Amino acid sequence: xxxxxxxxxxxxxxxxxxxxxxxxxxxxxxxxxxxxxxxxxxxxxxxxxxxxxxxxxxxxxxxxxxxxxxxxxxxxxxxxxxxxxxxxxxxxxxxxxxxxxxxxxxxxxxxxxxxxxxxxxxxxxxxxxxxxxxxxxxxxxxxxxxxxxxxxxxxxxxxxxxxxxxxxxxxxxxxxxxxxxxxxxxxxxxxxxxxxxxxxxxxxxxxxxxxxxxxxxxxxxxxxxxxxxxxxxxxxxxxxxxxxxxxxxx
Amino acid sequence: xxxxxxxxxxxxxxxxxxxxxxxxxxxxxxxxxxxxxxxxxxxxxxxxxxxxxxxxxxxxxxxxxxxxxxxxxxxxxxxxxxxxxxxxxxxxxxxxxxxxxxxxxxxxxxxxxxxxxxxxxxxxxxxxxxxxxxxxxxxxxxxxxxxxxxxxxxxxxxxxxxxxxxxxxxxxxxxxxxxxxxxxxxxxxxxxxxxxxxxxxxxxxxxxxxxxxxxxxxxxxxxxxxxxxxxxxxxxxxxxxxxxxxxxxxxxxxxxxxxx
Numbered sequence: 001x002x003x004x005x006x007x008x009x010x011x012x013x014x015x016x017x018x019x020x021x022x023x024x025x026x027x028x029x030x031x032x033x034x035x036x037x038x039x040x041x042x043x044x045x046x047x048x049x050x051x052x053x054x055x056x057x058x059x060x061x062x063x064x065x066x067x068x069x070x071x072x073x074x075x076x077x078x079x080x081x082x083x084x085x086x087x088x089x090x091x092x093x094x095x096x097x098x099x100x101x102x103x104x105x106x107x108x109x110x111x112x113x114x115x116x117x118x119x120x121x122x123x124x125x126x127x128x129x130x131x132x133x134x135x136x137x138x139x140x141x142x143x144x145x146x147x148x149x150x151x152x153x154x155x156x157x158x159x160x161x162x163x164x165x166x167x168x169x170x171x172x173x174x175x176x177x178x179x180x181x182x183x184x185x186x187x188x189x190x191x192x193x194x195x196x197x198x199x200x201x202x203x204x205x206x207x208x209x210x211x212x213x214x215x216x217x218x219x220x221x222x223x224x225x226x227x228x229x230x231x232x233x234x235x236x237x238x239x240x241x242x243x244x245x246x247x248x249x250x
Numbered sequence: 251x252x253x254x255x256x257x258x259x260x261x262x263x264x265x266x267x268x269x270x271x272x273x274x275x276x277x278x279x280x281x282x283x284x285x286x287x288x289x290x291x292x293x294x295x296x297x298x299x300x301x302x303x304x305x306x307x308x309x310x311x312x313x314x315x316x317x318x319x320x321x322x323x324x325x326x327x328x329x330x331x332x333x334x335x336x337x338x339x340x341x342x343x344x345x346x347x348x349x350x351x352x353x354x355x356x357x358x359x360x361x362x363x364x365x366x367x368x369x370x371x372x373x374x375x376x377x378x379x380x381x382x383x384x385x386x387x388x389x390x391x392x393x394x395x396x397x398x399x400x401x402x403x404x405x406x407x408x409x410x411x412x413x414x415x416x417x418x419x420x421x422x423x424x425x426x427x428x429x430x431x432x433x434x435x436x437x438x439x440x441x442x443x444x445x446x447x448x449x450x451x452x453x454x455x456x457x458x459x460x461x462x463x464x465x466x467x468x469x470x471x472x473x474x475x476x477x478x479x480x481x482x483x484x485x486x487x488x489x490x491x492x493x494x495x496x497x498x499x500x501x502x503x504x505x506x507x508x509x510x
Contacts, residue, residue: 016508080349083504099347120264
């Protein structure tokens, strides 16, 4: 068996300010003509600060923290989407991440075609996707709409299909960002079971959530984020009470 | 570098699918569908040949395939350069959630355009077979080399431009201007001898676009093999473009996601 492992050493991550500053010709001329204003200067965002961490096989880790504390950035960095500015990142094992589910549908193609397309996007082969197709169709439970173009779907239906496809295949390392909470009540229950099944199959789980109930039920270890730093690392119950105290202190 | 290429191979189902989806959506609900890849250049060529034929007093039957060969290949280059420059911006939904090598998104554009070029070139072949049947021979095999050569030119070019265009969105607009300028100084519609006669012969002799076009024009229109020089210029261009794209990609590849 492969030893799935996440090792992080002194990770720093900056969002370069050039990326979101206005760079049009107009603003260039404007700044040349005007006396420089100091109050609105945009700096590089230091999104993750000096993070060192080990996550071994079998660990279930929950991420806590207010909005903008760095949870999502941390997950995207783990997934290899965001480049780190310094430090060392080693992730052994296949990573499966569920972040933004509704991205990447083709509106003119039917639901059934989109199942195949999404699978290909996830790096799976067409033959594998055809095997799984019926099961995904059954889970999404869209009736005859599965053969209609995606653009005729309601928002909820799109989410259901996206969820069914994205959760059809697990990975050794599972990264979840607030995905529990899609569709109507009936679908919610099904979705929860499915997520739990995926979690059981995975070797390592990292879950970002504001739902303390889900966190205590699923995770054993908790990390509390604040301004891009990990300010607490320990048992999930201790982490939750630490996080709650830090909110009250404000 | 090697693992980058194997990753591109591993995701082949994905980018070929994207290419075919592009083709499907381009002609969705149109009556002629993919036949437009043939009709469009053919109609344009007829139009230009009649006009140019009258102005320059040249034989339309022989001038038309010259224009047609220039048109479909130049169309490929511009579509790959401008479309490729926007490839990352267009694929931002994929880039933000999957860690595929970015070059697959420019490869998708280039692959789509190669298929379009392949369709369009059927017209050229048919025309030449009817009008100049004497040109047919083994050297036509050399003309097939245009597909891999164009692919290897357009892919790194598109990738190089896409890295820049993601950050500087002015590039695609500037690009169409630059390409227009290149069109004027290259023997694409105008015959090479117009340039060769005067002081402008350097525009032909050292112009990779001329040598690229010769790979098709020599066998099909003159019935001869392309020269070693033609191939050498193409190879040089390919190496230069791959080197620039790889060099820029080393630092730019990871940062693209911040600019989307």
